[in-house]
Amino acid sequence: MRIEEHPILGTFEKGRKVTFTFDGASLEGFEGEPIAVALRSNGVLIHRYTIKRNEPRGVFCAIGRCTDCIMVVDGKPNVRTCVEPLKEGMKVETQKGKGPGPAAE
Amino acid sequence: MSEGVSTKGYLSEAELENSPGVPSRARRERGPVAVIECTQDIPCNPCEASCKVGAIVVGEDITNLPHLDEDKCVGCRSCIHICPGQAIFMVDESLSNGKAAVSMPYEFLPLPGEGEVVTALDRSGSALGDAAVTSVRKTDKMDRTAVVTLEVPREWSMKARAFKLKR
């Protein structure tokens, strides 16, 4: 899924390769890129399930406006993964409904 | 816009016949010449300044369609990579083996190699048949737009406008 060489943009400058976990599984990505990009490069497109109907959601706008891509990151829910930069050792989890925390039931 | 362009996205050869940027058959048979397939009045004029012999004229009003002076044009291909709409080609129907050369802008990877056989496509993307790549030009000055020249049967000179790699 990653573009190795782009006809106009050439190669993409990325940070160093880092590992992170997604629902317990160990995945690789590049430091500083949006978590959503690292997930997509690993074939992960489902970020959360909706509160009422438990439907799968993922990236829509990719610029942090629509909030469809939110996930639980390092225990914190509602993180917009399309803009949040990936860090080494991050714990990323599929968000079920409102996720953990005082707001959840 | 004409019917074809507005519903299918591509011009028919008939529409091009009357376009100020398209040279006559007689001129095409004499040697390499530019073919400017720009038929819409968008404000745009980089082609005019790019021509070293002044063969392309847009004029004061930059929505004018570019006019090609086919006698001034020497077919140097300097204008092909300049056009932001990738609407300029070069055609040479003077080849002795019943073939024609067609040069076109190309902004994809991988680049074909010289001598490689590709599938020539018409404006609608339909396959015409095999064609050999005779030249691939891509310099820094061209700002990432390569110019690829194909050798095609002469009947395709005003049809072949793209290609697909076989690999």
Added chain:
Amino acid sequence: MQRHEMISIGAGPAGLAAAIEAARNGVQVAVFDENDRPGGQLFKQIHKFFGSREHYARERGFRIGTRFLEEAAGLGIEVSLNSTVMGIYEDMAMNVMVRDHIEQVKGERILVATGASENMIPFPGWTLPGVIGAGAAQTMANIHGIRPGKRLLMVGSGNVGVVVAYQMLQAGCAVEAIIDAAPSIGGYAVHAAKVARQGVPFMMSHTIKQAIGKDRVEGAVVVRVDDKWQPVPGSEVEFDVDTICLAVGLNPMTQLLQIAGCRTAFVSKLGGRIPVHDENQRTTLPGVYVAGDVSGIEEASTAIIEGRIAGLAIAHDLGYLGEDDFIRQRNVQLESMKGLRSGTHGDERRKAKEYLNALMKG
């Protein structure tokens, strides 16, 4: 309370062009942008621009963006990123959320250059992962270097649809078709021609009926519409795609202006509800100006010129630029703008803008 002579809300081409023009004339400028990088949509544009030399013709969008940023840095313009302006209040006061804290800021003059957001059309299955906005496809491919998917369906044949479809081909994706409910292609003929000759079919008078898939997009069903926009039963066509891209129009992000009580008018040719403004980019709110897509959906080139005009007007209104100098320089920009708002496409936008300008007087 932070105080600035001029505040640009938005660091896209309009906001930056205005900041640069004003700063060149001695105005102290601060720019706020909610994103983590400046440039607005410019850095996603990898094609060569049209226009003439002064409109940056032949230059690729992202190169123009880099030049703007260098120039802004050279003029000492502060660009504050991750900074969301939450409202424009009385006395030109604003609340700005910078990362996780709120700052109170005041500007003697404020330019709203917040651009536009993408429209959406709901259809069964549209919430499935794999349905994305066209802007998202650009962001993924051109900023982050990742293909949004393997096989795409593009919904919308305006310039965004045809340009992004071409960019998807360049990124190595397959584009199965470009559909549009309208009977004719909305984008420029040359943009359409570029994708048509790569074999991408256009299907006019077709709309998206459904996205198929359990957990993600696995296919799309498209249906023809009649001249009353109603689906024609039995005309369904199914596509094997994993990504559906929506390029169905842009809508100016005028929330800050509307909260502040700016007069607006509905102009569908320019994308919806537009702030009324004069040809110097002044709105009905004293001290507040607009430029770029927020004042009507056009192009990067017009956004840059509007930004320059607003910057000049602000410099003049703050007393840095004399009347004659201002009129002379502004007229150079207006002349340049005339070129862009001409021709079949440009003419309509020109008339729409003149309508808005006239409302300022009424």
